Structure formats: structure tokens, C-alpha cells
Amino acid sequence: xxxxxxxxxxxxxxxxxxxxxxxxxxxxxxxxxxxxxxxxxxxxxxxxxxxxxxxxxxxxxxxxxxxxxxxxxxxxxxxxxxxxxxxxxxxxxxxxxxxxxxxxxxxxxxxxxxxxxxxxxxxxxxxxxxxxxxxxxxxxxxxxxxxxxxxxxxxxxxxxxxxxxxxxxxxxxxxxxxxxxxxxxxxxxxxxxxxxxxxxxxxxxxxxxxxxxxxxxxxxxxxxxxxxxxxxxxxxxxxxxxxxxxxxxxxxxxxxxxxxxxxxxxxxxxxxxxxxxxxxxxxxxxxxxxxxxxxxxxxxxxxxxxxxxxxxxxxxxxxxxxxxxxxxxxxxxxxxxxxxxxx
Ligand SMILES: Nc1nc2c(ncn2[C@@H]2O[C@H](COP(=O)(O)OP(=O)(O)O)[C@@H](O)[C@H]2O)c(=O)[nH]1
Ligand SMILES: [Mg+2]
Numbered sequence: 318x319x320x321x322x323x324x325x326x327x328x329x330x331x332x333x334x335x336x337x338x339x340x341x342x343x344x345x346x347x348x349x350x351x352x353x354x355x356x357x358x359x360x361x362x363x364x365x366x367x368x369x370x371x372x373x374x375x376x377x378x379x380x381x382x383x384x385x386x387x388x389x390x391x392x393x394x395x396x397x398x399x400x401x402x403x404x405x406x407x408x409x410x411x412x413x414x415x416x417x418x419x420x421x422x423x424x425x426x427x428x429x430x431x432x433x434x435x436x437x438x439x440x441x442x443x444x445x446x447x448x449x450x451x452x453x454x455x456x457x458x459x460x461x462x463x464x465x466x467x468x469x470x471x472x473x474x475x476x477x478x479x480x481x482x483x484x485x486x487x488x489x490x491x492x493x494x495x496x497x498x499x500x501x502x503x504x505x506x507x508x509x510x511x512x513x514x515x516x517x518x519x520x521x522x523x524x525x526x527x528x529x530x531x532x533x534x535x536x537x538x539x540x541x542x543x544x545x546x547x548x549x550x551x552x553x554x555x556x557x558x559x560x561x562x563x564x565x566x567x568x569x570x571x572x573x574x575x576x577x578x579x580x581x582x583x584x585x586x587x588x589x590x591x592x593x594x595x596x597x598x599x600x601x602x603x604x605x606x607x608x609x610x611x612x613x614x615x616x617x618x619x620x621x622x623x624x625x626x627x628x629x630x631x632x633x634x635x636x637x638x639x640x641x642x643x644x645x646x647x648x649x650x651x652x653x654x655x656x657x658x659x660x
Contacts, residue, residue, distance in 0.1 A: 318406040318407065318574060319382055320405060321384050323387075323411070324423075326388065328412050330383055332509075333411050333535050334383035336539045357568075362374075365582045365621060375588040377589040384401050385398045390426075408503070420506075431479070431499035446467070466492050479500035480498055481501055481502075503573050505573045507566065509533075513556055533562035534562065578650060579650075579654050581605065596647070597648065615642065615656075617642075618640050618652050620652065622651055624653050
């Protein structure tokens, strides 16, 4: 999973990238996008590390791409940039509210830009299929089915709507698989505000329109992060900054992309792993190592919270709180997992 920081130029994408990853923007990478990783704050993981005092610790992290900013009202300038955004799994749109930008207007403009981009891709394919339909071809039936399946997709985009809520059937999934449609990607709207004061009415309006919204002074937090430790607390208090915006943003990315964390813990290593919500024990095993999945016998599962509360695996077992599960078990957020495998 790769999270793209997207939006128009000057909104604070690169500042947010730096806040999340600790990497300063590299001018040489602006054109193609700059990759980095952000460690996800996780109190359970910290607790497990404290408990096991392992030799090695691997927290979970998310991959980010700082994408080149789109140019407003010039769709023809954005083709390459939109192509870069297409490579991302989910999008975080950064809006420079600190600049006096109207967040609702800019959210709508970006929506229109990505709807238009998807419409172009789908329309191009439809034109192609129509042209092919006139030629003698052995796969006529398939092409006709594909053409028919794309009709409602184009219709929806033509009406200016995103595809995020549209249920695709199998033919549509197949027809659109290679398009990486932008409006099917999960999206979080980040309002990069000047200070801790947030316009609740604007947030409410955007949420009512279906956006996931976080309003926070992220650029300011980056400035604070660059201060000496001695100045930092004082400045943060002065600005009314509470819980770090960075943590809130990462948690929200997590929620919007519907991921969960499971853990493998021991004296050797405490490791936090990410999974899409709904993934099974055998998929968890595969995340750790493909051999573990192939030879999967069972998963021994306990809640990391129980482990932290009771203080040892033995005590969790004694309390009857460990359960043994098969391949199809749906892994829960916060599970501590031991995979038994025959390979
Ligand atoms: N005052 C203020 N300036 C910011 C904030 N975030 C970014 N900036 C500044 O706005 C300019 C554009 O930010 P940048 O992160 O490069 O935007 P990008 O084009 O979206 O990558 C830079 O000069 C930043 O220092 C913020 O929250 N407050
Ligand atoms: Mg930038």
C-alpha cells in the first residue's frame, strides 16, 4: 500500500511529507515524486517492546509518495502528474488553508480533476472498443461485454460523480483493472491550517459531502519539530497545540485505508504487521513469510491488550484467553499471533 500526498501546488504536501517521514524534500525528486516511510505511532507496540525487551524491534510503517502538485484549471498540464498519482493505493489531499484557500472549493476542484481524468481513460477505452467492433475479430463477444460493462462507468463519471461507491461486477473489475481509476481510491482530505483554530463549519460541510477530513496545523508542527527541544514545549503550548497532528494524521490514514495491526512477539523480536481489515490467518502468515502460509497448520491468537494487562503469555493462557484458529480466521486489530507451520 502506497499513500500519495496529492493536491495543488503550494498546499503543503512536501511539508507534510517531511513531518511524516522526517525526510526533507529533495528537489531532484519533485518531478517523479519522492518516496519515504513513516513509522506509525502505536502504544500497543511500545508496550510489547517494554514487556519482551527484544533484541530487534520492527514497528509498522506506511509508504508515502510526495507527488508533484497539480496546476489549477489547466487539466492538460497535469497528465503526467495524474499518472504518478495513479500509482498510489490511497490519496491524502493536502489543502493549503493557511494560504487563505477555500477548502470546499478546492476539494471540489480536485474532485472534478480526478473525475475528468478517469472519464478520459474510460472514454478512450470505449472509443477503442467501438473501433475494434467494426473489425473482424475472434474475441467479438468479449469485446462487446467489455464495452457494455463500461457504459455505466462512463455515465457515472459523465455526471461528475466519483466511482468510490459504485459496486463493480466481475466484468467491470476486469475491464478497469489496468486503469488505476483515481476516483476509486480511498481519500483523506487534510486541511493544512495556519494555527490550532479550525473552522468547524467548513469541516462539517466537507464531511456532509462525504469526505474524510482532518484539519490541523501540520506546517506549523513541522516548524515546531525543527525547534530546539527547550523551545519546543513552550512554543507548542503558546500555539495551543495538543496531541501531535502527525500522530492524528497517521492514525486517520490508517482508518481511511481500513488497515489493522497484528503482532508477533518474543525475546528475539517484536514486530508489528499491517493487514487489510478482513484478512485471514493464512494471509497474515503470508505477510510474515510465504513459507509460513504454505505450511500453515494453525494460528495461536491472543489479544495484545490481554498480554499487556496480564503480563505474560502463560498468564493469558491460564486465563483461557488464548484461542487456536485455522486458516480462515479473520485476524482482529491488536491480535498477537503465533503461526504454527509445517514447512
Ligand atoms: N505558514 C505556513 N506555511 C506553510 C505551511 N505548510 C507549508 N507552508 C509553506 O508553504 C510553501 C509550500 O509548501 P510545500 O510543502 O512546498 O507545498 P507543496 O507544493 O504542496 O509541496 C512552503 O514555503 C512552506 O514552507 C503551513 O502550515 N503554514
Ligand atoms: Mg512539494
